[in-house]
Amino acid sequence: MAEPTGARPPETVHNRIAALRAERGISRRQLAEALDVHYQTVGYLERGESSPRLHLALRIAEYLEVPVEVIFSTRPFPRTES
Template sequence: MGQTGGETVHNRISVLRAERGVSRRQLADALGVHYQTVGYLERGEYSPSLHLALRIAAFFDVPVEVVFALEPFARIGAAPE
């Protein structure tokens, strides 16, 4: 469902939402998608189109690399390797 080559796109959508006090429905409404789509994205069950990824980054006013990555994000507070 939107993923190619079996690659997972990791994201920090739920972290960014929590930091800003934004619900899934509020984010979905701002992006013009169904609120369940936000859940699918957060769980990694759906990889966004480039257009949607850029809109999500713009909504949170951060570079797209802050929201999405091909490798899992380090846990916040984890010691650097």
């Protein structure tokens, strides 16, 4: 079945939560506790299975002490070499 004319593709929010968390030595559970969310929520966000509401995105940025645009983007982030 063809998509209706003017239909938009699903919105994807790319993120660097896992990389920033790993740089700081923070576990998923620690981040979840700090944000008062379930640790599985952090996993869903990191894998791109879920996108955060604005308030949660801002709280993540505040906790990681970086601007929100360092963590989230509508475009894929460039890959970094390990």
